[in-house]
Amino acid sequence: MILYFFIAVPVFSATLIYLVSFRYAKITAILIQTALFAASVHTFLKVRSTGEIVATLGGWESVAGITLKADSISVVFLMLTTFLFLAYLIFGLIEDYADNLFIFLFIVLQSLIATIFLSNDLFNIYLVVEVSTMLVAVLIMFKKDSRSIYDGLIYLLTNIVAMGFFLFGIGYMYKIFGVLNISTITQMIENNPDIAGSLYMPFALLITGAGLKCAIMPLFSWLPKAHGTPSAPSIVSAVLSGLYVKGGIYLFIRIRDMFLPAINVDGYFLVIGIVTAVGGIILALLQKDIKLILAYSTISQLGLIMMGLTMGSYYSYWGAILHIFNHAVFKSALFMSAGLIVKEFKTRNIYKIKGVLYRMPIVSIAAFMAMLGITGAPLFNGSISKYFLQGGTPGDIMQIVLVVVNFGTILLFIDYSRMFFGKISEKKTTMSIIRQLTVLVMGIICFLGGIQGFVINRLFFDIGLEIDYMSYTTKMLVYIASIVIGFIVHNFVIKKSLFITRGYSLELSFNNVCLTIFLFFMATLIVVGFT
């Protein structure tokens, strides 16, 4: 029963706030959000003590009706959603553009994201993703700048094309199984894995839709436009990169797990994950726009998560899920701090910003914590998830690939941190202290997630992953070595602009994005057919 509240309460309260539009609307929104967060913690504790909660709409039996399911993974994502939205609301409501319409759209988006995590019905998931795509497009171009209109239109249309594939896949699933309930379909595939031949087409269609949503390598080019568009509000960038893209990864996990007894193409996705992780870093190093750097770094981290999910070991699978969680926290902190920095310095060019550390000390500390988190520094949350990711790697080659990817991340953020130092102006920031503290809290969570990582791991996911302190120390040494080499490479290669020209952007036109979607679909179909 309580699961309905996470979907209904935001919609109704947001509508009410929009229609009545009284003076204390923003405070009310934050209070309701706090209550939702408390409710999600309550649900989490309930799921942990009594097992998964299933709620069927309208009292039908679970096969016929639309079911919401909160199992041990999805309830953690639900808690993450409500917590991050609380942080975004506190951070964003002071902005000038945050009028009642913005609050309405933003809070409704939360309800849709919660439904993506909770829903257990394929068609319901399709609807929610489609509606949230439209909402996100409106939020991207909320300031009506001409660039963001173009970006919003590209975002909307490419995602709609991909969701067309997804809906076609649902049609095939309904034709084969006659139900749309994911749990039931999973059981049916388990009981009779001989039907694999008829599942190739729906698998390729569904995975194309989910693949575009999680921005794997050939399908990534909408993401930097949407997440890094110049005039999008910074909380919109934060929610897109921190949370919304995780909905795509979650979709991928669900579809992969659903088909796993019959179709297993983990090797294919492992290769795609490696290409995404490496390519994302290379493209990020070519940018000079703060938001674009962070957006491309999101692509690379998504590739890392994809690698962990498909490496085929228990350790790396859970490491990847923990990394989804951690990435949401530190990428939100990075985008929020970047939003404040852009607002303070009135430029997004990383070469023109200097001396942030002196001018905005609180924000800088938060950004540094988040950067240590994303690079996997010892004692920060990224190190725990990356440790597990590496813990289950088969063979030395994957170890080397992971170290290289992490080295790229370190190099990127050494370069990113250049704007914190340098010229000192006498001015101190006059930015609202509430917003600075919100960012700081996010940064501190990165740290707490590191020193309490094992506790959190056991608490959240109930998996007995043990850490071997010997190998953890080795990882620390590798990290420190990477930092040193990173500084050297940065000083002698990147600062002198050897091999790279800054400001390059890979702008695919709409037609080419659609072509990549189609080619990805054909490639998946061929790979699935031949394995």
Place this chain on the structure above:
Amino acid sequence: MDFINGENIALVLFFIGIYGVIARRNIVKSIISIGIMDSAVILFFLTINNSVDSVPPVGNPVSNMADPLPQALMITAIVIGVSITAMSMAMFIYLYHKYGTTNWKKARLKRMENKIQ
């Protein structure tokens, strides 16, 4: 002529729509192609598991009832499709006022002219 059934026609229509979004540079034609893909999926849903002699699921049909679920689902999909078309057309009009072109390639060039400050 058994192969001319709803499913196969839907498949062909879907890929015609895909061809449209890949090959046409006109933004309006892209939106129309997405509409074609949508209609193909709707046709597909309505014809799967359907036989000619089935009766409508109204009242208390005795047997051979048509499956009502795809039709209910497709009403929702149609609504979503209409709103998406409306929204993308509105966005296109706004873009046209700003950039003065209906061509993806020219719009992209204009977008790239905007350097970061």
